[in-house]
Structure formats: structure tokens, C-alpha cells
Amino acid sequence: MRPRDAAATEQALLDAARARFATDGFDRTTIRAVAADVGVDAALVIRYFGSKQELFTRAADLDLGLPDLTGVRAGDLARVLVDRFFAVWEDDPTFLALLRAATTSDVAAAAMREVFAAQVAPALAAVTDDRPAERAALVGATVLGFALSRYVLRVPPLVSMSREDAQTWLGPTLRHYLLD
Amino acid sequence: MRPRDAAATEQALLDAARARFATDGFDRTTIRAVAADVGVDAALVIRYFGSKQELFTRAADLDLGLPDLTGVRAGDLARVLVDRFFAVWEDDPTFLALLRAATTSDVAAAAMREVFAAQVAPALAAVTDDRPAERAALVGATVLGFALSRYVLRVPPLVSMSREDAQTWLGPTLRHYLLD
DNA sequence: CCGTCATGTCATCGACCGATGACACGAGGA
DNA sequence: TCCTCGTGTCATCGGTCGATGACATGACGG
Numbered sequence: 203m204r205p206r207d208a209a210a211t212e213q214a215l216l217d218a219a220r221a222r223f224a225t226d227g228f229d230r231t232t233i234r235a236v237a238a239d240v241g242v243d244a245a246l247v248i249r250y251f252g253s254k255q256e257l258f259t260r261a262a263d264l265d266l267g268l269p270d271l272t273g274v275r276a277g278d279l280a281r282v283l284v285d286r287f288f289a290v291w292e293d294d295p296t297f298l299a300l301l302r303a304a305t306t307s308d309v310a311a312a313a314m315r316e317v318f319a320a321q322v323a324p325a326l327a328a329v330t331d332d333r334p335a336e337r338a339a340l341v342g343a344t345v346l347g348f349a350l351s352r353y354v355l356r357v358p359p360l361v362s363m364s365r366e367d368a369q370t371w372l373g374p375t376l377r378h379y380l381l382d
Numbered sequence: 383m384r385p386r387d388a389a390a391t392e393q394a395l396l397d398a399a400r401a402r403f404a405t406d407g408f409d410r411t412t413i414r415a416v417a418a419d420v421g422v423d424a425a426l427v428i429r430y431f432g433s434k435q436e437l438f439t440r441a442a443d444l445d446l447g448l449p450d451l452t453g454v455r456a457g458d459l460a461r462v463l464v465d466r467f468f469a470v471w472e473d474d475p476t477f478l479a480l481l482r483a484a485t486t487s488d489v490a491a492a493a494m495r496e497v498f499a500a501q502v503a504p505a506l507a508a509v510t511d512d513r514p515a516e517r518a519a520l521v522g523a524t525v526l527g528f529a530l531s532r533y534v535l536r537v538p539p540l541v542s543m544s545r546e547d548a549q550t551w552l553g554p555t556l557r558h559y560l561l562d
Numbered sequence: 563c564c565g566t567c568a569t570g571t572c573a574t575c576g577a578c579c580g581a582t583g584a585c586a587c588g589a590g591g592a
Numbered sequence: 593t594c595c596t597c598g599t600g601t602c603a604t605c606g607g608t609c610g611a612t613g614a615c616a617t618g619a620c621g622g
Contacts, residue, residue: 206569206618227486229409233610243571248611304535305485306407311535318537339531339539340551346535347527351519355484355491355526357498359519371520374562375555382554386588386599412579423601428581 212250214240219261223299228258228307255309262300262310264317266290268325276381279329280373283341288365291349298353301346318342329380340379348372392430394420399441403479408438408487435489442480442490444497446470448505456561459509460553463521468545471529478533481526498522509560520559528552 218239222231233254237244251257267286274282290297300317303310323338330337348368352360363371398419402411413434417424431437447466454462470477480497483490503518510517528548532540543551 208569211569227409229407230486232608234608242569244610245572245612246570249570254610302485305482305530306410314535315537336539336543336551339537342537343527343531343540344524344555345527346530347523347525350485350526350530351523355494357495357519357522359513359516360523363516371516371559374558375524378554378558379551388599391599413581414579422599424580425582425602426600429600434580 208250211240211242211246215242215247215250215257216261219257220295220299223258223261223303224295225298226302227305228303228310233257258299258303258310259313262296262303262313264296264300264313266317266321266325268321270328271325272328274329276377279380280376281369283345283376284365284369284372287345287349288368291353297349301349301354326380337379341376344372344375344379388430391420391422391426395422395427395430395437396441399437400475400479403438403441403483404475405478406482408483408490413437438479438483438490439493442476442483442493444476444480444493446497446501446505448501450508451505452508454509456557459560460556461549463525463556464545464549464552467525467529468548471533477529481530481534506560517559521556524552524555524559 215236219231219236222236222239231254233247234244236257237247247257251260267289269282269286271279271282300310300314304314305311318338322342323335326338326341327334348360351357352363395416399411399416402416402419411434413427414424416437417427427437431440447469449462449466451459451462480490480494484494485491498518502522503515506518506521507514528540531537532543
């Protein structure tokens with residue numbers, strides 16, 4: 203029996219929503235399904251979050267956890283970034299939810315740009331001061347393209363690629379965008 | 383007054399559907415809207431294509447027009463590929479429609495994989511015979527990430543990037559994936 | 563033991579969508 | 593001229609969704 207605990211219920215709804223948004227995208231995710239996953243009535247979701255859009259905004263709040271790259275040696279950059287990549291994409295459905303939603307929702311696309319502007323660009327600015335926004339965007343595009351192909355499109359050679367191989371392939375690309 | 387020409391009407395519906403799918407994605411595109419764009423009744427769309435899914439499949443049939451890369455010098459590879467990139471993404475809404483749909487539809491994702499397998503991989507196999515599938519997938523991921531960031535997410539530094547700059551940035555990456 | 567309020571449910575609304583089948587129109591041939 | 597058939601329309605169905613507001617329930621304090 204679920205205890206009558208609003209905070210816990212709200213958290214459970216956010217978790218369920220993240221999972222649904224990640225696998226189904228924004229449009230195909232229904233408030234009814236999220237509520238059913240948690241075992242409550244759909245009306246409760248609206249009561250807590252006001253609207254489906256607001257539920258998404260709350261569920262897709264994202265922290266990439268990028269470390270301070272100041273002083274990281276050039277040779278270690280790729281390893282650090284690719285490690286973060288796998289942590290963010292494989293251990294947490296949030297980014298996948300955001301990506302799936304961003305292709306059909308302006309609000310989600312704006313949220314994604316905000317992640318770049320607030321987290322990626324500042325972190326990478328510690329590595330270079332030549333056209334940092336452009337370089338950060340290219341790194342972002344690289345990461346998104348790899349994630350899209352591997353986790354969404356499921357292109358076979360990328361699905362089965364080991365983390366080490368990913369490191370080996372992506373490393374020189376990331377270094378090129380950041381340092382060349 | 384539209385002449386009563388089934389073939390022309392069907393073609394107009396396919397064009398309108400491509401445009402709608404490209405901007406709105408699969409779910410938000412309605413048969414009613416496509417029909418209204420052409421000026422016919424929604425029932426006619428169903429009569430011609432059977433279902434919305436089938437309409438999409440017909441509309442998203444895609445030809446990348448990749449040239450034969452045999453004998454293209456390494457220094458020219460990037461230019462050729464980036465040229466094709468812009469032709470495919472900026473002059474034709476088909477790929478954008480496929481990309482938007484692929485993030486929320488297994489059928490569209492499968493269609494995208496098919497494009498890789500049938501067009502990208504064979505074309506790039508002419509350049510290398512060391513792990514060609516892996517290399518082609520990485521090139522594809524690069525291209526998709528750039529397109530996603532530029533045309534869908536509209537990340538500012540990429541939106542305003544000139545073709546020449548795109549060439550300069552992406553060139554070494556593509557060469558790395560194809561030749562290193 | 564009772565009342566209150568937070569927590570959660572139920573019934574329902576209005577809108578929209580994909581799809582169906584019957585019907586209208588109009589050009590071209592017998 | 594009239595009939596036929598290709599082309600397109602109309603009315604409608606069944607279903608789903610987000611959202612709303614009234615109502616139920618149960619824990620906790622007095």
C-alpha cells in the first residue's frame with residue numbers, strides 16, 4: 203500500500219514520467235500511462251504539475267555533471283568527456299527524454315539549447331578561448347549524433363561498440379574540435 | 383480549380399505530407415492538415431495511401447544521391463560529402479521528416495537504418511575496407527548530429543555557420559573516421 | 563471520538579484524430 | 593444523350609487524450 207506521502211508520490215511520478223518520455227517521446231507519453239505506472243489516478247498528475255508540458259519541464263531538468271576541465275591535459279580530455287557521456291546517457295533516462303522530445307517540441311529544443319549554453323559551453327570554455335561557443339556546439343553535435351545513432355536509431359555498429367572503441371574513435375574528433 | 387487528376391493529386395499530397403512531417407514530426411502531423419494543404423478531403427488521403435503510416439512510408443522514401451567515391455582523392459572527400467550534406471538537408475525536406483519521425487517511431491528508425499545500410503555504407507565502402515560498417519556509422523552519426531543541432535535544435539553557432547566553415551570543421555573529422 | 567485537511571479518486575467534458583462507407587459530381591465513350 | 597466509372601466529398605463512428613471540478617478517504621490533532 204502506497205503511503206499517503208505527497209512528496210514521495212510526486213517524485214515517483216517524475217521518475218515514471220522521465221522513463222516514459224525517454225522511451226515514447228513527448229506526444230506518445232500520456233498522463234494516464236504515467237499515473238498508471240505509479241498506481242495513482244491521472245487527475246493527480248494534473249493536480250501536482252498543472253499540465254503535461256509542466257510535467258515534462260520538471261522531469262527533464264538535467265544536470266550533466268561536467269567536471270571542471272581547467273588543467274586537464276589534452277590527452278585526457280577525450281577520456282573525461284566520453285566517461286561523462288556514458289554516465290549521462292546510460293545511467294539516467296533524462297537526456298534521452300529530452301532528445302526525443304526536442305525533435306518535435308520547441309520547448310524541449312529550447313531546453314536542450316539551454317543545457318548547452320549553461321553547462322556544456324562554460325565547461326568547455328575552460329579548455330580554449332578561441333571561438334568557444336562554436337567549439338562547444340561542435341562537441342555537442344558530435345555527442346548528440348553518437349547518442350542518437352546508438353540509443354535512438356540503434357545503428358548496429360554503434361550499438362555494439364564498446365566504450366573503449368568509442369573512446370578511440372571519438373577522442374581525436376573531440377580533440378580536433380576543442381584544440382585545433 | 384484543381385483538375386481531376388489522381389496522379390497529380392497524389393503527388394501533391396506526398397509533397398505536402400513531406401513538408402508537414404518535416405516540420406511537425408509524425409505524431410503532430412494530421413491527415414486532415416495534409417489534405418487541407420492540398421485542398422482535398424481527408425478521406426481522399428486514406429483512399430490513396432490506406433493509412434497515415436503508409437503515407438509516411440511513401441513520403442519518406444529517400445535518395446541521398448551519393449556519388450561514386452572510388453578514386454576520389456582523400457583531400458577532396460570532405461568537400462564532396464559536405465556538399466551532398468547541404469544538398470540533402472537544405473533542398474529537400476525528406477531527410478528532416480525522417481529524422482523527426484525516427485526519434486519516436488520504430489518504423490521510421492528502421493527506415494533510417496535502411497538508408498545507412500543501402501546508401502551510406504556502400505558508398506563509403508569504396509573508400510576503405512577496414513571496418514567499413516563502423517566507419518560509415520560514425521560518418522552517419524557525425525552528419526546526423528550536425529543536422530540535428532543545426533536544423534532541429536537550432537543551436538546558434540551551428541545555425542549561423544557558413545558552408546565553408548562547416549567544411550573546415552567537419553572535414554578532418556570525416557577524414558579521421560574514413561581513413562585513420 | 564470527532565472534525566479537519568491533505569491526499570487521492572471518479573465521472574465527465576470538449577476537442578481532436580484516424581478511419582469507414584455511402585454518396586455526389588463530372589468527363590468521356592457507346 | 594445517357595451511362596459508367598474515376599475522382600472527390602460528407603457525415604459519422606469509435607477511440608483517446610488533457611483537463612476540470614466534485615467527491616471520497618484516511619491520518620492526525622484536539
